[in-house]
Amino acid sequence: MSTSGQPQFRYTQTPSKVLHLRNLPWECTEEELIELCEPFGKIVNTKCNVGNNRNQAFVEFAEQNQAIQMVSYYASSSEPAQVRGKTVYIQYSNRHEIVNNKSPGDNPGNVLLVTIEGVEAGDVSIDVIHLVFSAFGYVHKIATFEKAAGFQALIQFTDAETASSARNALDGRSIPRYLLPEHVGSCNLRISYSAHTDLNIKFQSHRSRDYTNPYLPVNPTAIDGPVQSTVGADGKKKEPESNVLLASIENMQYAVTVDVLHTVFSGFGTVQKIAIFEKNGGTQALIQYPDVATAAVAKETLEGHCIYDGGYCKLHLSYSRHTDLNVKVYICAFELMS
Structure with a gap:
C-alpha cells in the first residue's frame, strides 16, 4: 500500500x-x-x-x-x-493481446531492420555489416544507429526477394567470430522488414554508406580520429605524420572560431584550410598546412597550449588521416584563397 x-x-x-x-x-x-x-x-x-x-x-x-x-x-x-x-x-495494458491487426515486420520489403544484440555501437563496423549481408546480393545503402537498448542497422537491397533471402538465412544467427573484436563474446542478429524503401544517406561515414553513389561527400566529422601508431626504431610508438592536424579543444569557456584558430596556428606557417565541428560532445578542428614539417612544428609547440589565460580552451593535437580537406562538407570552415 x-x-x-x-x-x-x-x-x-x-x-x-x-x-x-x-x-x-x-x-x-x-x-x-x-x-x-x-x-x-x-x-x-x-x-x-x-x-x-x-x-x-x-x-x-x-x-x-x-x-x-x-x-x-x-x-x-x-x-x-x-x-x-x-x-x-x-x-x-489491460488487454492481453491485440486483435485485428497485422504483425509488424512480416510484410516483405527491400530494406531490413537489423538489431545486433550483445555489442556496443563501435564493436561492429559498417564494413563488417556490409560483408555479411552482401553475400546475399548487392547492398545499396546501410544506416546504423543506437536505440535505448541496442545497436541497429537499416540495410537496403535491390528488391524484396534479395532482402528475404538475407533475412531467412541470418535471422537468429551470429556474425562470424573472426569478424568481431576479442572482447565481444557473440552477437545475435534479430531481423525484420523495415517500412522504408529507399534510405536517405547524405554523407559517407562510419555510420552510413551509399554504395550506389561514389561521389557522395565524406563526412569527416564522423570518421576522423587519431591515426594508428607505428613502432619506431627506438621501440617507441610513432604517430604517422600528416600536414593536417586534428585539434581537440578542452575547457571551452570562450568561443573558438575559425579566426581564432587561424591566429593561433598561422604563427608557424601558412594555414591553408580550417574546419571546426562537434564530435562526442566536444569541439574539434582540422588545420591544414602546406607540408608535414610545418604541421610537426605547430603540433610540438602547441600541444597542451591554452588559447586563453587561466587554462581555458586547451589544445590537444594529433595527426589526421586527411591530407587535403574538402571544406565544403564542414559547417564552419574556410579555405585560404591563393
Missing part, C-alpha cells in the same frame, strides 16, 4: 505482454514503434494512432517478461523513452 497522498506508480499495474504507449508524435508510424520497443524482445503485433489525437498505441510482445523488461528499464532510467524527441509514457 502507498502512504497517504502518494500515487501508485504506473509500473505497479498488473503486467501484460501488451504495452500502452501515450504522448506519441501525431501519426507515429509502426516502424517508429518497432524501433523503440524491439530491443527488448520480439514484437508480434502493434496498433498505431489510437485515441482522439492519434497519439497513442499498443505494442504486443511475444513474451510477458519482454514487456516487463521494457517497463522496468524506463522506470529506472534517467532518460525517458522518446520518439521524434517527444517523451513517451509507457504502462501495461
Whole structure:
C-alpha cells in the first residue's frame, strides 16, 4: 500500500505482454514503434494512432517478461523513452493481446531492420555489416544507429526477394567470430522488414554508406580520429605524420572560431584550410598546412597550449588521416584563397 497522498506508480499495474504507449508524435508510424520497443524482445503485433489525437498505441510482445523488461528499464532510467524527441509514457495494458491487426515486420520489403544484440555501437563496423549481408546480393545503402537498448542497422537491397533471402538465412544467427573484436563474446542478429524503401544517406561515414553513389561527400566529422601508431626504431610508438592536424579543444569557456584558430596556428606557417565541428560532445578542428614539417612544428609547440589565460580552451593535437580537406562538407570552415 502507498502512504497517504502518494500515487501508485504506473509500473505497479498488473503486467501484460501488451504495452500502452501515450504522448506519441501525431501519426507515429509502426516502424517508429518497432524501433523503440524491439530491443527488448520480439514484437508480434502493434496498433498505431489510437485515441482522439492519434497519439497513442499498443505494442504486443511475444513474451510477458519482454514487456516487463521494457517497463522496468524506463522506470529506472534517467532518460525517458522518446520518439521524434517527444517523451513517451509507457504502462501495461489491460488487454492481453491485440486483435485485428497485422504483425509488424512480416510484410516483405527491400530494406531490413537489423538489431545486433550483445555489442556496443563501435564493436561492429559498417564494413563488417556490409560483408555479411552482401553475400546475399548487392547492398545499396546501410544506416546504423543506437536505440535505448541496442545497436541497429537499416540495410537496403535491390528488391524484396534479395532482402528475404538475407533475412531467412541470418535471422537468429551470429556474425562470424573472426569478424568481431576479442572482447565481444557473440552477437545475435534479430531481423525484420523495415517500412522504408529507399534510405536517405547524405554523407559517407562510419555510420552510413551509399554504395550506389561514389561521389557522395565524406563526412569527416564522423570518421576522423587519431591515426594508428607505428613502432619506431627506438621501440617507441610513432604517430604517422600528416600536414593536417586534428585539434581537440578542452575547457571551452570562450568561443573558438575559425579566426581564432587561424591566429593561433598561422604563427608557424601558412594555414591553408580550417574546419571546426562537434564530435562526442566536444569541439574539434582540422588545420591544414602546406607540408608535414610545418604541421610537426605547430603540433610540438602547441600541444597542451591554452588559447586563453587561466587554462581555458586547451589544445590537444594529433595527426589526421586527411591530407587535403574538402571544406565544403564542414559547417564552419574556410579555405585560404591563393
